[in-house]
Amino acid sequence: MVHELPIRVYYEDTDMGGIVYYANYLRYIERARSDWVRSLGVDQNAMREKDGVVFVVRRVEADYLKPAKFDDELLVRTVVKAVTGVRLIMSQEVIRGDDLLFQAEVTVVCIGEGGVPARLPANIRRRIH
Known part of the structure; x- marks a missing residue:
């Protein structure tokens, strides 16, 4: 995806x-x-209210490769690398034309009230697979 x-x-x-x-x-x-x-049809406000969970970034590993400058047109590309019951791991790139400027691997998890770790809602896991 x-x-x-x-x-x-x-x-x-x-x-x-x-x-x-x-x-x-x-x-x-x-x-x-x-x-x-949002493009998956997930309403994060409803997820918080209905399921009692929110997405948070657990880890980011980033590489800054080339500078972007004022008025550049950039493209941010997101690719899902892995989905488990408790985490999403994504690769993200910022590109200008043919130039890769920035890349990161991001791990996202869900937490409930009080910051307690929670499973990703099943309906979201199904939409990602």
Whole structure:
């Protein structure tokens, strides 16, 4: 399963040199994951209210390869690598044209009230497979 989200780099995303500030790549990939979940038909507010669980990032391993700059058109590509009862592991890339700028492996889990680990809801696991 592959999801792609186009993103434009705005002035507010950059540092004084017009280069995308490193933490904004994490925002870009978060935005892409949220868009991907929505595209699956999952309402995260309803998931929290009905199932009592929310998604949280457990781990991110990231590589910054090339800089993105003001006004660049980027593509964030998300690929599900593994799904278990308790975690999703995704590969995410930020691309400009043919250039890979950033890549990350992200592990997402669910937690319930009080931060207690929880299983991924079955209906979500079925939609991802």
